[in-house]
Amino acid sequence: MSAVQPELLRVTGLSVSYRLHEAGRRAALLHAVRDVSFELAGGQTLGIVGESGSGKSSIARALLRLVPASSGQACFDGQDLLQLRGAPLQRMRRSLQLIFQDPLASLDPRMSAEETVSEPLRVFEPALSAAERSARARVMLEAVGLSERYLPRLPHELSGGQAQRIAIARALILRPRLLFCDEPLSSLDVSIKSQIGNLLMQLQAQLGLSMVFISHDLAAVRFACSRVLVLYLGRVMELADRDALFSAARHPYTRALLQSAPLPDPRLARRRPAGTLGGEIPSPLAPPSGCVFRTRCAHAIDRCAAQIPALRRVGGSLVACHRAEEIAPY
Amino acid sequence: MNSPSSAEPLLQLQDVSVAYRTASGAAVPVVRGVNLQLAPGEILGLAGESGSGKTQLLLSIIGLNGQHAQLTGSVRYRGQELLGRPIAELNRVRGARIATVFQDPATALNPYLPIGRQLSEVLRFHGGVPGRLARERACELLEAVQVADPQRRLQQYPHELSGGMRQRVVIAMALMASPEILLADEPTTALDVTVQSQILRLLLQLRERHGIAMVLVSHDMGVIAGLADRVAVMYAGRIVEQAGIDALFEQPQHPYSEALQRCVPSLAGPLPQRLPSIPGAPPDPAALAPGCAFAPRCAYRLALCEQRLPELREAGPGHWKACHYDQPLGRLRGELT
Amino acid sequence: MSSQVLARLRAQRLTRIAAAVLAAIVLASLLVPWLSPYDSYTPDFALLSHPPMLAGAHVLGTDPLGRDLLVRVMWGCRISLAIGVVATLMSVLIGVSWGAIAGYAGGTTDQLMMRVVDVLYSVPFVPFVIVLTVLFGRGLWLIFLAIGAVSWLDIARIVRGQTLSLKQREFIEAARIAGVHGIGMIRRHIVPNLLGIVAVYATLTIPAVILFEALLSFLGMGVQSPMASLGSLVADGASDMQSHPHLLIVPAAFLTAIIYAFNYLGDGLRKALDPRGQP
Numbered sequence: 001m002s003a004v005q006p007e008l009l010r011v012t013g014l015s016v017s018y019r020l021h022e023a024g025r026r027a028a029l030l031h032a033v034r035d036v037s038f039e040l041a042g043g044q045t046l047g048i049v050g051e052s053g054s055g056k057s058s059i060a061r062a063l064l065r066l067v068p069a070s071s072g073q074a075c076f077d078g079q080d081l082l083q084l085r086g087a088p089l090q091r092m093r094r095s096l097q098l099i100f101q102d103p104l105a106s107l108d109p110r111m112s113a114e115e116t117v118s119e120p121l122r123v124f125e126p127a128l129s130a131a132e133r134s135a136r137a138r139v140m141l142e143a144v145g146l147s148e149r150y151l152p153r154l155p156h157e158l159s160g161g162q163a164q165r166i167a168i169a170r171a172l173i174l175r176p177r178l179l180f181c182d183e184p185l186s187s188l189d190v191s192i193k194s195q196i197g198n199l200l201m202q203l204q205a206q207l208g209l210s211m212v213f214i215s216h217d218l219a220a221v222r223f224a225c226s227r228v229l230v231l232y233l234g235r236v237m238e239l240a241d242r243d244a245l246f247s248a249a250r251h252p253y254t255r256a257l258l259q260s261a262p263l264p265d266p267r268l269a270r271r272r273p274a275g276t277l278g279g280e281i282p283s284p285l286a287p288p289s290g291c292v293f294r295t296r297c298a299h300a301i302d303r304c305a306a307q308i309p310a311l312r313r314v315g316g317s318l319v320a321c322h323r324a325e326e327i328a329p330y
Numbered sequence: 331m332n333s334p335s336s337a338e339p340l341l342q343l344q345d346v347s348v349a350y351r352t353a354s355g356a357a358v359p360v361v362r363g364v365n366l367q368l369a370p371g372e373i374l375g376l377a378g379e380s381g382s383g384k385t386q387l388l389l390s391i392i393g394l395n396g397q398h399a400q401l402t403g404s405v406r407y408r409g410q411e412l413l414g415r416p417i418a419e420l421n422r423v424r425g426a427r428i429a430t431v432f433q434d435p436a437t438a439l440n441p442y443l444p445i446g447r448q449l450s451e452v453l454r455f456h457g458g459v460p461g462r463l464a465r466e467r468a469c470e471l472l473e474a475v476q477v478a479d480p481q482r483r484l485q486q487y488p489h490e491l492s493g494g495m496r497q498r499v500v501i502a503m504a505l506m507a508s509p510e511i512l513l514a515d516e517p518t519t520a521l522d523v524t525v526q527s528q529i530l531r532l533l534l535q536l537r538e539r540h541g542i543a544m545v546l547v548s549h550d551m552g553v554i555a556g557l558a559d560r561v562a563v564m565y566a567g568r569i570v571e572q573a574g575i576d577a578l579f580e581q582p583q584h585p586y587s588e589a590l591q592r593c594v595p596s597l598a599g600p601l602p603q604r605l606p607s608i609p610g611a612p613p614d615p616a617a618l619a620p621g622c623a624f625a626p627r628c629a630y631r632l633a634l635c636e637q638r639l640p641e642l643r644e645a646g647p648g649h650w651k652a653c654h655y656d657q658p659l660g661r662l663r664g665e666l667t
Numbered sequence: 668m669s670s671q672v673l674a675r676l677r678a679q680r681l682t683r684i685a686a687a688v689l690a691a692i693v694l695a696s697l698l699v700p701w702l703s704p705y706d707s708y709t710p711d712f713a714l715l716s717h718p719p720m721l722a723g724a725h726v727l728g729t730d731p732l733g734r735d736l737l738v739r740v741m742w743g744c745r746i747s748l749a750i751g752v753v754a755t756l757m758s759v760l761i762g763v764s765w766g767a768i769a770g771y772a773g774g775t776t777d778q779l780m781m782r783v784v785d786v787l788y789s790v791p792f793v794p795f796v797i798v799l800t801v802l803f804g805r806g807l808w809l810i811f812l813a814i815g816a817v818s819w820l821d822i823a824r825i826v827r828g829q830t831l832s833l834k835q836r837e838f839i840e841a842a843r844i845a846g847v848h849g850i851g852m853i854r855r856h857i858v859p860n861l862l863g864i865v866a867v868y869a870t871l872t873i874p875a876v877i878l879f880e881a882l883l884s885f886l887g888m889g890v891q892s893p894m895a896s897l898g899s900l901v902a903d904g905a906s907d908m909q910s911h912p913h914l915l916i917v918p919a920a921f922l923t924a925i926i927y928a929f930n931y932l933g934d935g936l937r938k939a940l941d942p943r944g945q946p
Contacts, residue, residue, distance in 0.1 A: 051522035051523060051524060052493070052522050064844055066840060066843065066844070090846060090848075093844060093845070093846040094846070096844075097844060097845075098841070098844050100837055100840075100841060102837060105836065105837040105838065106837045106838050106840075106841045107838055107841070108838045108842065108856055108859075108860070109838070109860065110859045110860055111855075111859075119842065119845050119847065119855075120845045120846060123845060123846035123847055123851070124846055159611055161611060167841070170841075170845065189379040189380055189549065189612070190379055190549060190551075190590055190593055190594060191379060191589070191590065191593055191607065191608040191611075191612075192607075192611065193593065194593040194594075194595075194605035194606065194607035194608075195607045195608075195609075197595075197605050197607075198604045198605055198607060201604070202604075216522070216523060218523075218597060219594065219595040219596055219597050220595055222595060222596075222597060222601070223595040223601060223602075223605060246597065246598070247598075256524060257523060257524065258597065259527075260523045260524045260526065260527040261523055261552070261597055262523075262526070262527070262530075262550060262552025262553050262555065262556055263552055263555060263556070263597065264551040264552040264555050264579075264591060264594050264596075265555055265579055266555040266556070266575045266576055266579055267576065267579070267580075269552075269555050269556045276524075276527050276528055276531055277524045277527075277528075278528070280492050280494055280495065280525065281492070281522065281524075281525075353678075
């Protein structure tokens with residue numbers, strides 16, 4: 001086990017809102033992310049788990065400055081990511097990268113694998129000659145398990161798994177310090193998921209990367225991450241170490257997620273308590289007052305509607321629930 | 331629980347094959363010689379990854395494969411042959427006796443018509459039921475699929491409903507004419523996990539209360555494990571293993587089924603350093619080698635496997651496998667190479 | 668991808684015919700004047716406005732000044748095609764740059780740039796050309812100027828629309844994260860993914876340009892004698908239509924053939940690039 005590394009990223013109070021324009025009505029404000037805070041140490045993997053409307057993708061996009069954050073700070077390497085502009089912002093791109101959910105969509109359909117992978121080199125190391133770029137691309141392709149046969153291939157000639165490998169090669173060619181993975185395995189076949197999952201873990205160990213692994217697939221998160229953040233309607237419900245979360249989840253929503261996840265074993269599935277979560281996820285445009293989860297929570301009391309629960313320490317985890325101490329962990 | 335009876339099967343597929351004609355004239359086989367049975371009230375799972383042919387097989391039951399598909403074999407519903415029947419006759423079966431639920435509720439519903447219209451349309455087409463009666467039935471069914479406030483929902487348009495709600499409406503639409511069989515292709519893949527488990531429980535309830543048989547296609551073994559009585563695992567257009575749900579998970583007989591189960595990370599239990607994975611990738615249906623299609627990726631492969639196509643044979647009571655390897659599969663440690 | 672596109676192109680019969688016709692006309696326009704004993708401007712006073720004598724000396728007849736019509740029409744094809752291609756190239760260059768920059772920049776820049784396009788759109792072409800003629804006199808280059816000033820507008824609008832939708836695609840986001848931005852993004856990612864649409868529109872712009880030039884010539888503002896474009900030949904022929912119909916029919920036939928050919932080619936290209944589109 002590696003020694004505890006110094007803190008790499010500290011996010012405080014991150015909020016992201018989108019202005020929606022509908023014909024004939026005044027613009028509505030969609031709060032995708034509300035007051036999210038977490039830290040990430042070097043070499044660590046943080047999982048961000050949530051369903052649709054949870055804001056998990058918006059967090060990554062805001063930190064990567066693809067969408068504007070409405071408030072908060074993100075301290076990375078002594079700088080606030082959210083305040084960077086111009087040249088420092090551009091420099092930051094060397095250190096933070098992203099893998100997308102749909103690998104084929106994330107590749108330019110007209111560029112070969114070699115061109116795609118070497119593009120970051122063109123931008124950040126313009127002094128390199130074409131031959132040097134090509135050599136680096138080849139090395140990178142090998143590192144992700146593709147032979148140089150794949151260099152001239154276009155995206156439509158690649159399978160999902162191969163395309164994701166190319167995307168990983170592109171993301172890692174500049175040796176970033178932090179890699180965001182937005183549902184990197186979701187669109188892949190089962191047998192390929194595990195290949196790519198292993199590849200990510202292996203590269204992380206080799207390059208000393210920190211990762212933020214965003215997914216709705218709890219089992220994958222359990223495999224890949226050492227800490228997990230659970231989001232619902234843009235707010236943090238629980239932030240805990242992996243083992244604590246999966247064996248003793250404290251927040252009712254986390255428990256509902258764990259109970260709903262399909263178990264690939266019919267005997268276990270039958271033995272599971274049948275407490276399915278009723279209701280639907282409320283619209284992010286009209287979130288419930290107080291605790292956003294209260295409309296579906298079996299343990300909701302009056303206080304839950306009146307006061308937003310703060311994220312506080314219960315046991316070894318951080319939980320945003322007024323009744324966290326009373327509810328037995330799942 | 332309804333167990334498969336030995337009486338006349340509801341649906342019987344014999345040697346069904348589907349091939350697509352390409353521009354060059356060659357025929358690409360996507361389903362190859364499938365034999366399947368569905369008993370009344372039974373839930374049959376079709377498991378496999380993309381390219382396995384499971385969706386094409388499902389579509390072939392009611393002839394929805396498209397104009398470039400060539401179907402051979404026999405598909406019998408209650409003894410009646412469905413394959414090759416003219417569209418007009420098939421339409422009397424589609425929706426009425428055999429209904430479908432597909433993956434994306436957004437594309438299954440007409441965005442320009444209110445829900446009530448779309449639901450009643452099914453009955454007006456399949457029996458000339460007058461509007462008022464059809465609407466009553468629509469209301470009943472919306473309640474049966476656990477849609478709150480059904481009267482109000484009838485007036486709403488699809489875009490006013492959430493994803494889970496839309497899928498419930500699609501299921502209600504499928505049930506309107508009281509079908510005997512429901513064909514579902516990845517019915518919950520596009521939904522959130524908490525909504526997914528609601529819909530799966532709903533499907534189970536429908537089987538308990540109304541005895542509807544189902545063919546459920548999914549790439550997610552967890553979904554199949556939670557719902558199916560029997561499972562057929564498909565690879566490269568063929569069924570490689572068929573068994574009762576418990577038997578398949580307890581003791582998979584085919585290397586592919588075993589490998590698939592081991593690939594999936596678990597929510598509890600020990601965590602491996604590396605996830606077991608299957609090397610290589612599914613084969614291109616246009617370039618299938620002779621012999622077993624899984625052989626290049628199989629940890630148990632024999633010389634025979636690449637030469638001769640294994641036939642589906644009984645490996646235990648109600649448990650079929652298409653594999654030359656005769657010994658019971660041991661759980662190999664670490665990664666399958 | 669391009670091999671698939673070529674295959675689909677070749678599969679369409681109409682497109683093959685169109686391409687063959689165009690190739691034949693281009694080839695003829697290059698070879699015939701070179702091989703023919705006649706040139707385009709020497710009059711033959713013995714044979715004025717002679718109808719076509721297919722077996723004889725002047726295959727397609729002569730014009731009112733006794734010049735061989737075949738050679739004149741071939742030169743006309745050259746000029747028309749040259750104007751068509753060059754003016755289209757110019758408008759593609761301007762239109763693509765304008766539209767891609769406007770679409771990618773967005774915001775006020777986009778609004779301003781597209782308002783310029785709107786204003787130019789509202790300028791009536793023919794009076795505009797008349798004004799130019801008054802200011803700068805007549806000449807071939809005036810035609811280029813007039814046509815160029817006008818035909819880039821359509822392409823700019825199309826390119827801007829396409830750029831707006833391309834901007835939303837994930838690979839653009841991915842490139843942005845990789846550090847690409849501004850002109851680099853436009854050059855490396857936006858424009859190459861537009862080329863399909865641009866090729867279709869360019870192929871359809873050529874006949875529009877040729878027709879426009881024909882109109883100008885018809886109105887007397889196009890190419891000047893003794894140079895001839897198909898348009899000016901049609902104009903000349905029209906005035907003599909009743910007594911010597913061949914003077915109108917021959918150039919009109921070639922003009923029509925070229926325009927049809929380009930239209931079918933452009934349509935075939937569109938279908939080849941997007942086989943899911945309407946037939």
